[in-house]
Amino acid sequence: MTDVSTTDAALDLTPQQPALDDQTSDDTGPAGNGGRDTLTVTDNRTGQTYELEITDGTIRAADLKQINADGEGLATYDPGFVNTASCRSAVTFIDGDAGILEYRGYPIEQLAEHSTFLEVAYLLLNGDLPTEAELEEWVHQITIHTFLHENVKQLMQGYRYDAHPMGMLMSSVSALSTFYPDAVKIADVDNRQLQITRLIAKMPTLGAFAFRHAQGKPYVYPDNRLSYVENFLAMLFKMSEPTYAADPRLVKALDILLILHADHEQNCSTNAVRSVGSSQVDPYSAVAAGIGALYGPLHGGANEAVLKMLRRIGSVDQIPAFIEGVKAGKEKLMGFGHRVYKNFDPRATIIKKACDDVFAVTGVNPLLEIAQELERIALEDEYFVKRKLYPNVDFYSGLIYEALQFPPEMFTVLFAIGRTPGWLAQWSELVQDKEQKIARPKQIYTGHRTREFVPMAER
């Protein structure tokens, strides 16, 4: 940043246009600014003008520090990071207005149609689609790492009978750091790869154990003859049959759901993974933080909240009263709205289609009628239209999960299993990014300044 001028009288807040005479055909950029990618800022407290560099559509917040009228240096205030880029990333691209989601440049629609979850995981982690041999080796590596240490099983058995599976998942993932202490060697590329493989392989086993625990059923060990999703379903639902044979249409639907959840750039949980990972802790601890963030009802917990909401509404004739309550600010229409998508969520479109495929096997979920009518009414209502609130990925995913016989508490666990490759791809990118520093936001302090301690008897 450069301090370009100092004047006492520069108090005009109107953006200044250069005089036409100043513009020549040679040096004028698209905005008539001489082609410079800079921002000129005048601090009206001092009249001082600064020129800030614009790179990739951003200015560096640290450049503002030199605007220093009060001795503190200017900063930005951005609760929830609504307009702050925290990193450079080449993993996932989203255009919220156009409803575009791409992993490493591949549109989500194509991946959902042609790919598999493990292939997408490879893509996210490595940047390109695998060759046949690379995919075979990757699937093999994942398959041979699905088992858990018996002590992890014992740890999970120690939970109360009604423990929420997300709480169990979060703590068992963080416990893995104690089983693989080498995971702290995050600068070692082979070591990173091993921990990434382990975690993606073990997530379904942990999720299934958490599910069986709540049901009081014996845990089912992985069956390495099965595919990733088939094995997961077997660990969830197998009873005394020698091999659990899942319906291939349901396997495909669940595989698609995992693909849709695999990454979503800098969302709340990925930001948690990156923030915790920036301390250079091991990846299990960083991902456990991500699972904690995902647990919340405004993030991954939304699909569970959608199901509870639909059940509470109960019937189509109750919808108008419910909508009025939402508009009066009494509650939110869960599964609607998104920080980034302001037109439609492309994942919701794919999920809606998957709904049909699943219901063809399982029969229609009676809550579907309420969901469809709710969507129809909301999409015509000015309150939702004006605020650009559309169904998001969670609006219909819960209905599918329920049709697949998952209780609502398990929905976010499925989301976490799907998101693990994304978290790890972003973590891996962070670890290799020389620009990254330990996450340490500023605050605007609003509390008391130095006070004398008051003895108990005088308070």
Ligand code: CMC
């Ligand atoms: N129902 C009713 N009103 C809403 C909703 C909703 N679902 N979402 C946003 N609004 C209103 C909000 O009250 C505000 O109104 P006003 O301008 O009058 O104050 C306006 O819309 C803007 O909302 P916001 O809270 O500033 O938007 P945000 O970008 O901070 O929040 C969100 C995004 C997803 C947290 C929010 O839309 C929400 O809480 N939705 C319901 C929960 C949900 O479905 N979450 C899943 C998100 S998708 C899965 C994922 O990626 O995690």
